[in-house]
Amino acid sequence: DVVLTQTPPTLSATIGQSVSISCRSSQSLLHSNGNTYLNWLLQRPGQPPQLLIYLVSRLESGVPNRFSGSGSGTDFTLKISGVEAEDLGVYYCVQSTHAPYTFGAGTKLELK
């Protein structure tokens, strides 16, 4: 199975600070069809996950543009340009290139 390694496991930030989360895959997530199926989710406390970014860098409808995704192959990054209070929670990367689909262990974003 593909292993996704997220770092850091915990991130402390002040409001307005820019932060980045890394997601590294144990194998390339480039599909034979040319797409890279790497998404980013945010799970706020007591809520189901919410899709933020799909196909590495495409912003889901309704998601603020302070969120951005980048990367290719095995290395991916989620950046938040100016953290807001509503961004607190656990961020997960998830791949659907290879079955079974797998999630990273999560990065908890908290207020400093």
Add this chain to the structure above:
Amino acid sequence: EVQLKESGPGLVQPSQTLSLTCTVSGFSLTDYSVHWVRQPPGKGLEWMGVMWSGGSTAYNSALKSRLSISRDTSKSQVFLKMNSLQTEDTAIYYCTRAGNYWGQGVMVTVSS
């Protein structure tokens, strides 16, 4: 409006079978896939399996021997059945439309 709602028993005895239903609205099961994902208390996300729009299924190999996913398109429902439950199967169980829409989840506790 796209909605998914999980339903099922909150408590299951060890060694028994779990049966959950995901009732969807706002889209057709013949157009979109529906996945099952679970989350043990305080832990990360685990992909369980999928009902593809065409009617075929795929499962996490770790659960495949115990898991079955089916559907009734006329009722817009997807079903999950998992047998031989153990305490480690205690989790919130979510259904999701291809990761971009999620149900609120249903908490299932395995205990005698």
